[in-house]
Amino acid sequence: MLDIILILVAVIILIILALASRQPDTFQVSRSISMAAPPATVFTQINDLQNWQAWSPWAKLDPNAKNSFSGPQAGAGANMSWAGNNKVGEGSMTIVESRPHDLIRFKLDFLKPFKASNTAEFTFTSAGENTVVVWSMSGKNNFIGKLMSLIMNCDKMVGGQFEQGLSAIKAIVEGAG
Template sequence: MRLIKRIFVILIVIVLALVGVSYLLPGKAEVSRSITIDAPAAAIFPYVNSMQETEKWSPWLSRDPETKLSYTGPDAGVGNTLSWSSENPQVGTGTQEIIESNPDQSVRTALDFGPMGTAVASFQLQSEGSGTQVTWGFVSELGMNPMSRWMGLMMDKWVGADYERGLENLKALVEGQG
């Protein structure tokens, strides 16, 4: 009985330590990737300023071709909204709405993954020689949930490769148009 009591106390101490340490972890998760595309920003902007156009280069849609997509609002710019639903947990269910659009410069979107939380994604377009550097970023506020804060440490590993693949797809698409 004494051994069980000791094991129980040790487990409680470990759980409390993990919870306590979680509040020392970052309160937000950030992911960012960049690529240089051999094209002017004006040639790239339409592909990041429309949820319909992102279908052409999205790194996630190839994971589940059965993903159900629906669009509302204008075809591009602020208010353009994508809703998706997939049984594949790597695709999931959610919405993404363009909340800010600066022609040939930047786009910000609000993401809502339902119970999985919310985030803001962005695209920054910056001239670089004869091309354009495209930076795709993601920020999610993790709140005070200890589990979310521990998961936030993994966000770059989970999302970074997808961002790289998406940017490569975008580069191939845009450069193939020229």
């Protein structure tokens, strides 16, 4: 009987590993929203990392997280590092490209709960009196990421947080007008 149980456990593990190996090698999560504010206003809110506390969904998950800033306050080279509870983990982000009113690209380095390096970006497009803001994140899916994707939907989880953050930015910039 014990032999049958061990064989079943081994088969289940092999099936899980086979399913994980078939997951995509890369991922991308993207959300967008239209804001009744000019691109310059929205861009300024996001390009200054010290503004993120006001709208970041992760700031709400751990209001006691320790943040530190280095480099310029805004634009290319601006850096924010954080260390928080298990909901926000530990890592840093650096603005690697900043084109006024058009694009902000970040290098994200996560240390905890898992090590990973990803790219995130915000794009800004005029739409009449409004600005359409797209927040996206992409990266490589290592084997641990592929395994985790069998039990967690990264697009729904991170996408939901992007939606919260975009809604909070919208409230700030529309109130600024």
